[in-house]
Amino acid sequence: MQGVPPVPVHPGRLVSAEITTHRVPPDRAGLRADAFFALSFPFVSRTRIRQKIQQGEALLNGRRFATSARVREGDQITVEWRGPAPDNTAAAGPTLPNLYEDAYFVAVDKPAGVACHPVGRIQSGTVIQSVRNRLKTETDRNLAAGDRDAYPTLANRLDRFTSGIVLVAKTGAAQTAMQALRQRGLVEKRYVAVVEGSLSDDAGTIDSPIGPAPLAESADPAAGSAVGIRMAVRPDGLPCQTNYQVVERLHGHTVLHVFPRTGRQHQIRVHLASIGHPVIGDLLYKDESLFLRYWRNGCRLDESLPPRHLLHAELLAFANPFTGASVQIEAPLPPDFSNLLASLASEA
DSSP states (O other), X not given: OTTOOBXXXXXXXXXXXXXXXXXXXXXXXXXXXXXXXXXXXXXXXXXXXXXXXXXXXXXXXXXXXXXXXXXXXXXXXXEEEESSOOOHHHHTOSOOOEEEEOSSXXXXXXXXXXXXXXXXXXXXXXXXXXXHHHTHHHHHHHHHTTXXXXXXXXXXXXXXXOEEEEEEESSHHHHHHHHHHHHTTOOEEEEEEEEESOOSSSEEEEEOOEEEOOGGGOSOGGGTHHHHTOEEEOTTSBOOEEEEEEEEEETTEEEEEEEESSOOTTHHHHHHHHTTOOBTTOTTTTOHHHHHHHHHTTSOOOTTSOSOOSEEEEEEEEEOTTTOOEEEEEOOOOHHHHHHHHHHHHHO
């Protein structure tokens, strides 16, 4: 930080702003600056943290700093917020049902419509914010005890309108250990999906690489980032494998158990759509115009859109990498999923 000239908190911008200041307590001395920032403002996305640091809207002792700088006891971080400063209490969103917890991991039951982490237009009320808020006392205690690695992070992710199990690692060590288990294929996952049409085989494997969809495939190329998240089966994509078993055949629909063997973005939805059986209610892989309508509506559903897609993370099983104990976590079908499934069955 030596030699970097100080910059004013308000560098001549004619915007309304609020200033917040945090001093580094003894138990957080030695942390990277971005880690201290994230702990002080747990309901701000990491992307926004980096942007504020890089743009000089966050200052360390009145000077600009690198995200990798180490903070010392008594250091002062000053942050300028355009518009109102984040409301940590409101951002935490609803308390999510606990499915499992030990000293290393916590699993919660995510409802459809709740995002796993802040992204794009969704900056509050996410799973990781809710869990960090609930674990704040435990995290602070671990930090005070000298554990600089005590920062809860997502160990798996679900799409916004997929319900079910989300696992959070309480520390970086737990996150690294879980990642190693996944890479070795030692984490079992089972989903329930309801798809369009009737599958001819009782079981099967979809082994097709997945990568970003070319923008040329978009129904509306001018939508830009709205279509930038779309994935597709493509020969130059990453290896990807999904197994499935038929649970029940309804008139025009099929209930499946799905077992993803890899963890690519939108994997199950992309694979099932690629064989002609998209997940019912999917906004992106059944009819992309539905997603574009949702995007233009500020990422909000309306009466013309499906309330959710029928995909639910039902089971997660692994051996605890620290104790060796077998862990099996289950999340029952939520009422909205069960009601939609019952409606389809009654139509049949």
